[in-house]
Amino acid sequence: MKILGLSAHxxxxxxxxxxxxxPVCAVQEERLSRRKHDASFPAAxxxxxxxxxxxxxxxxxxxxxxxxxxxxxxxxxxxxxxxxPRSWRSFPAAIRNTLGEKVWxxxxxxxxxxxxREKILFTDHHASHAAAAFLTAxxxxxxxxxxxxxxxxxxxxxxxxxxRADGGTAITLAREIRFPHSLGMLYxxxxxxxxxxVNEGEYKVMGLAAYGRPTMVDRIGKxxxxxxxxxxxxxxEYFEFQTTASRSYSSKFVDLFGPPRDPHEPIDLESADGRRxxxxxxxxxxxxxxxxVDIARALHRETGLPDLCFGGGVALNGVANARVLAxxxxxxxxxPPAPGDAGCALxxxxxxxxxxxHNPDREVPDHPFWGPxxxxxxxxxxxxxxxxxxxxxxxxxxxxxxxxxxxxGRIVGWMEGACEFGPRALGHRSILAAPHxxxxxxxxxxxxxxxxxxxxxxxxxxIEAADRFFDLPPGGxxxxxxxxxxxxxxxxxxxxxxxxxxxxxxxxxxxxxRGMAPRLHALLEAYGRRTGIPVLLNTxxxxxxxxxxxxxxxxxxxxRRGGIDLLxxxxxxxxxxxxAPAETAKENVGWWSESAAESGGV
Amino acid sequence: MAxxxxxxxxxxxxxxxxxxxxxxxxxxxxxxxxxxxxTDGGRDIVRAAEVTPDPLLRRLYLEHAIxxxxxxxxxxxxxxxxxxxRRTRGATLLAGNPLPGGHGLDDLRIDGEPDHRLLAFLHxxxxxxxxxxxxxxxxxxxxxxxxxIFEHILRDEVFHMNYTYTQxxxxxxxxxxxxxxxxxxxxxxxxxLRIAAAVAGLFGGAVLSAIYFIVLPPFAWLAKRAERRxxxxxxxxxxxxxxxxxx
Numbered sequence: 001m002k003i004l005g006l007s008a009h010x011x012x013x014x015x016x017x018x019x020x021x022x023p024v025c026a027v028q029e030e031r032l033s034r035r036k037h038d039a040s041f042p043a044a045x046x047x048x049x050x051x052x053x054x055x056x057x058x059x060x061x062x063x064x065x066x067x068x069x070x071x072x073x074x075x076x077x078x079x080x081x082x083x084x085p086r087s088w089r090s091f092p093a094a095i096r097n098t099l100g101e102k103v104w105x106x107x108x109x110x111x112x113x114x115x116x117r118e119k120i121l122f123t124d125h126h127a128s129h130a131a132a133a134f135l136t137a138x139x140x141x142x143x144x145x146x147x148x149x150x151x152x153x154x155x156x157x158x159x160x161x162x163x164r165a166d167g168g169t170a171i172t173l174a175r176e177i178r179f180p181h182s183l184g185m186l187y188x189x190x191x192x193x194x195x196x197x198v199n200e201g202e203y204k205v206m207g208l209a210a211y212g213r214p215t216m217v218d219r220i221g222k223x224x225x226x227x228x229x230x231x232x233x234x235x236x237e238y239f240e241f242q243t244t245a246s247r248s249y250s251s252k253f254v255d256l257f258g259p260p261r262d263p264h265e266p267i268d269l270e271s272a273d274g275r276r277x278x279x280x281x282x283x284x285x286x287x288x289x290x291x292x293v294d295i296a297r298a299l300h301r302e303t304g305l306p307d308l309c310f311g312g313g314v315a316l317n318g319v320a321n322a323r324v325l326a327x328x329x330x331x332x333x334x335x336p337p338a339p340g341d342a343g344c345a346l347x348x349x350x351x352x353x354x355x356x357x358h359n360p361d362r363e364v365p366d367h368p369f370w371g372p373x374x375x376x377x378x379x380x381x382x383x384x385x386x387x388x389x390x391x392x393x394x395x396x397x398x399x400x401x402x403x404x405x406x407x408x409g410r411i412v413g414w415m416e417g418a419c420e421f422g423p424r425a426l427g428h429r430s431i432l433a434a435p436h437x438x439x440x441x442x443x444x445x446x447x448x449x450x451x452x453x454x455x456x457x458x459x460x461x462x463i464e465a466a467d468r469f470f471d472l473p474p475g476g477x478x479x480x481x482x483x484x485x486x487x488x489x490x491x492x493x494x495x496x497x498x499x500x501x502x503x504x505x506x507x508x509x510x511x512x513x514r515g516m517a518p519r520l521h522a523l524l525e526a527y528g529r530r531t532g533i534p535v536l537l538n539t540x541x542x543x544x545x546x547x548x549x550x551x552x553x554x555x556x557x558x559x560r561r562g563g564i565d566l567l568x569x570x571x572x573x574x575x576x577x578x579x580a581p582a583e584t585a586k587e588n589v590g591w592w593s594e595s596a597a598e599s600g601g602v
Numbered sequence: 603m604a605x606x607x608x609x610x611x612x613x614x615x616x617x618x619x620x621x622x623x624x625x626x627x628x629x630x631x632x633x634x635x636x637x638x639x640x641t642d643g644g645r646d647i648v649r650a651a652e653v654t655p656d657p658l659l660r661r662l663y664l665e666h667a668i669x670x671x672x673x674x675x676x677x678x679x680x681x682x683x684x685x686x687x688r689r690t691r692g693a694t695l696l697a698g699n700p701l702p703g704g705h706g707l708d709d710l711r712i713d714g715e716p717d718h719r720l721l722a723f724l725h726x727x728x729x730x731x732x733x734x735x736x737x738x739x740x741x742x743x744x745x746x747x748x749x750x751i752f753e754h755i756l757r758d759e760v761f762h763m764n765y766t767y768t769q770x771x772x773x774x775x776x777x778x779x780x781x782x783x784x785x786x787x788x789x790x791x792x793x794x795l796r797i798a799a800a801v802a803g804l805f806g807g808a809v810l811s812a813i814y815f816i817v818l819p820p821f822a823w824l825a826k827r828a829e830r831r832x833x834x835x836x837x838x839x840x841x842x843x844x845x846x847x848x849x
Contacts, residue, residue, distance in 0.1 A: 033713075044713075064844060070849045080814075081824075081825035081826075084826070085815075085822075088814055092811055096803070106848065121845065127843070173839050175838055175839050176836070177835070177836060178837055227835035228835070230836070231834070232834075232835075233834030264678070265682065265685065348844070382660070386660075386661060557648050557667075
């Protein structure tokens, strides 16, 4: 049975293809369109998935959309009515936006793919999150928790999933918290208040939080109150996301926390304002963690299960995930590599396969590499055309050579195999560097990633050596498989892992199993043999504002534009330093030619 | 050389440009808008470098993209410096941008487009930008640092105009003039579409606002009454299994 899952229209559109119960490919639209967080209908992702599996649209048994668009429209309309007359400004835009495309998704899918409308199914948004978390996790029974900004109406759901011995599968989401009461919206409101882009800057809030103290938890208590049943409610007078699209916090919010940060103003942590912003971040982070831990603890008591599958955008918060693992009573916490909306494409397809079509459960490979593959030949051709030094090496020689370069302080662009599905670079599209010196971190932020200096970088370590360098609690290695938890760096290693140790002594570590990325694992071992520390700095292969690279030429253009010293794609290694015609292109082509510009009325 | 004088249209519009640049807040907003436009344009040209099969064009596009991204940084740094120097801070200063932006690449499609089309488009866009920036440079005489940025960028624009033209004559020797006229017509058509969409948006907004105030009040009353009956906290959840229903 061939099922295509789709997510689209809000952020991070994606397509995923499941054949006979097993994913065969999945990719976010942004990786192909090269527009970060591309929310448009994922036409390129669909075409790529079908091409990859050598299928025609007519071969598909079902196409599953990750949410119910009319139910979402119901929420948007109801919210506007409830906010009447304050919603008069946002109402026309919201209606135009929704009626323009989003509610006609069945027709859009049918016309793009040419499939009969009966083959098009819809799932609940949070059911898609739940399926992405549970059906990809190696567990038989688990509690399920999903949390994000908002789906149709739900913002947080709790339940459990079971894989039965007869091959059947059940996912039961028993209860939910409904819009406008949303942990995701609370965090996003602070993201906007702190001058970062919503749905993108939440990482920055988490990074900034480590520089502050949670001095404003009491004030946030006015925004979010706990309800007697263990849930929470947001005090609507502090928020405007229901009434306007232009600002998510109200004047009363500003009265409580002070003037918001201007997005163009750098954060100066030495200034009073800078410290206030860091304290704000620390406070909202603490509140988020406390609420999640409470809800997870109650869910653990209720289900009595040792495993928790956690999905939704909030599950990207590694600090909160680590606290949930440590304090909720669950022994293992499974967060998929794509817990956000993109992952819903895969979740929706798997959900339809197991629940709607009642197909027997199949083991889903426990890795994130479902995207386009890199071609070393393509990279070699482009580099040779540009006069760069190109080496073709076998695996052993390549690993040794790259380890030597890393040990010498070089920064390496690393591409191998299929690219990751989800927001994190987990070893197939990474920028790697020595993790020892703070200067490396500063150089990466300044010359390569072009991002804020307060943001930390993550380490990758072979799972066998993880405990030596990082203080992983029981179950921590699982959470660290997809870089989903933040854990302390052991005190004795912090000075030697300065580039990956955050200001609070923590790191969002990836504990790499050999089977998941064998060549990167070998590289870590080779680097360990040279330096005594088998740990590397691992950051996504992109620059600020761009999606992670997918194909060889995208890595190559990033390499040419920034301070990366060495580029690896498959078995091809490209180094800077030889004749680089791009640097002399202006001279070669010649400068201003009046006759050329004036001729033909140009 | 038209590019260094400004086009007739830009010269006619000079009083409007003067009005924009004379005010510190508008100047600041304009610079920050330019930063975004140049950066976006740079990314589009990076994409062009990634997809072109022509090695020389790849190198030139990359060079061009690096220039555009640097221009974005220059505008951003200057805008931020002016922002810091502002005495009065208004919360609404950066909320939206009602002023016209830079040249940008509009909604240019890169993937699947032939090089001649992109080169023609870039040439026309760069020429228009150079013309506009020439006027701007003159209007910021009181601000040497901003003026220096325009001068720097204008030097790059000359290279951009030149290479796009020479490369267009190389890749489409017999048809380059037609491609340039086509690019001009496309730009004009896109402008018309933008204006038409804006006008349609105004009409649509007016109609929807009328519906909002005339039709919605009783429903709003019902919705508010229903909301008052809801208790925050956990709610039992309906079955969310896949189905053909969008509801």
